[in-house]
Amino acid sequence: MEKEKAILVGCQLPTDPDDRFTYSMEELASLTKTAQAEVILATTQKRTRFHPATYIGKGKLEELAALVKETEPDVVIFNNELTPSQIRNLSNELEARVIDRTQLILDIFAQRAKSREGKLQVELAQLKYALPRLVGQGEGLSRLGGGIGTRGPGETKLETDRRHIRSRIDEITGQLAVIVEHRKRYRERRKQNSTFQISLVGYTNAGKSTLFNRLTMADTFEENLLFATLDPTTRKMQLPCGYTVLLTDTVGFIQDLPTALIAAFRSTLEEVNEADFILHVVDSSDANYAGHEKTVKNLLREMEAEQIPALTLYNKKDRTEPSFIPSPHGEHVRVSAFHQEDLQMLRNRIEAEMKKLMNPYHIKVPAEEGRLLTLLRTETILETMTFCEDTHLYICVGYVFTNSPLNGQIKKYTARKGEEKFDV
Incomplete structure (x- = not known):
């Protein structure tokens, strides 16, 4: 299948440090790759605030329109969430399909969702995102015919009117409530059985699924892509002493995660709140490992899960940058998911941490x-x-x-x- 061509557009405000903005644009490129598209070029602008009508300034917009005519991309992706009027104005000016970071992430989630719950969560997030934008996109909706930001469980719903969308939102919310109740009962049963529950959390692409597979002998999908895992998976893991615990692989965190997705995946992330112990996986080979670690810790704080005992795993130690310095806060170990001795050391460490709670x-x-x-x-x-x-x-x-x-x-x-x- 031929890859779609994409142009990336970013706007840096004074509140955005250079390194954070640069990383944000690099992450947008990684997200685009995950959505199976090819970045043909990226353009950025510094402004004191986003232009209320077109996100970027008039001069930059003319420059972008010329680039679109010259390169004929399939899609233009903006690094921030756009308002309905910005999407309409940009679409008219550029005469190209315009999507924002939120739509891009929703598209990836739509590709990755495998379980019924995951698909419903994605559709719910897509519908909530589309609802205020029905007027904003106007006739453009009838022109959408596949590609990044348009596919997935909710794509045909974008052409329905508000009443149908609200009706579908209510229907999905009811179905998810039933699934959440089932998940809650499973968790209560596990608690009654006194099963020790461990959750793997971390920034997307930190290596959680690879560690999960090596520790539990499972076959969860693992690939060097953002959001490779979407549906939480729980498997048994035996410790050296013979005691069996439950290990859960969770969806990866990301900075600037759209609020629609945080709300939609709240029930999935509730697995973290029910854990007795958290393994926080950090990709120590990533230049922005400290930012990733901070993002995850902030989200855990928002979920009121920071009081759960935790151990930080600095993963990919064989590819660590020379400048890497572990955080001075909290317990940590350095591991590689592909080194058997590291996995054994990790099992021993989990056992030792458990003893502190017994x-x-x-x-x-x-x-x-x-x-x-x-x-x-x-x-x-x-x-x-x-x-x-x-x-x-x-x-x-x-x-x-x-x-x-x-x-x-x-x-x-x-x-x-x-x-x-x-x-x-």
């Missing part, structure tokens, strides 16, 4: 309590189990969670302070 136990269990001994192996971190032939008791030392249903039985076989004899 209570130690030291008990003597009768040999006939086979079921309890099995549960100690699978539902606690059992460090040692020694059989004493004289007493026919197993001496078990390990760690257990406060809310574990095994606490009653563990207490039964724990010696009272100052007593040598155990209550058996």
Whole structure:
């Protein structure tokens, strides 16, 4: 399939530092590549504020119109969210398909969504984005016929009137409410089963899915593209001690994520809020790793998830820049998803971090309590189990969670302070 040709347009305000703006334009190019288009050129302008009618100034617009005539791109992509009137005016001036960063991200999400929930979330975000722009785009809607910013579950809905769109929004919201309720029940069941839940979070393309696949032996889609993973996936992961935890791979974060998408994917990101532990994956080979780390931490704060215990993983250590300096705040380790020894070290570290959240136990269990001994192996971190032939008791030392249903039985076989004899 022949790739679409795209021109990128950015406008830098005084509040945007040079390095952040440059990175934002580079990220827009990466997003365009992910949307399966080719960037033929990029143009930028510095202004004190966005032009209310055309985003960029009159002179720059004339220059852009000449470039469009000369290169005949399929689409012109603007780096910020455009108002309905800006889209209409730019479309008329440039006589080309005009989309903004939000539409581009929505298009990528439309391509990536595989599950029913993911597709509904994308359609909801597309409809909410389209609703105020129906008048703004006017007749241009009838000309849309495929390409970046137009495809996906919600594309045909753009031509319907407001009443139909609102009706569809209500319908999708109801369907998503049912899915959210199911997800909530699954999470409650996992909590009742005292399953320890770990969420992988991080900036898009930090390597979360690659780590997830190596740690759980899963086959989640992984590629060097932004938003390669859209639907959250949960798999079992066994720690060196034999204890099984649940690991969830989540959708990647991004700076300036459209508000429509944050709202639409709130239920997906709720997996993070329900986690007992967070692994924050940072691509240490990216020149803007510090900005990525800050973006994710800010979003976690907005989601009220910053109080959850976390460990920062600086991934891709084999490709790290010489100037890389880990953040002085919080615990961190440096890993490569392709080094088996790093993965083993990470499993050991997760186990060590879990112990900090658990209570130690030291008990003597009768040999006939086979079921309890099995549960100690699978539902606690059992460090040692020694059989004493004289007493026919197993001496078990390990760690257990406060809310574990095994606490009653563990207490039964724990010696009272100052007593040598155990209550058996």
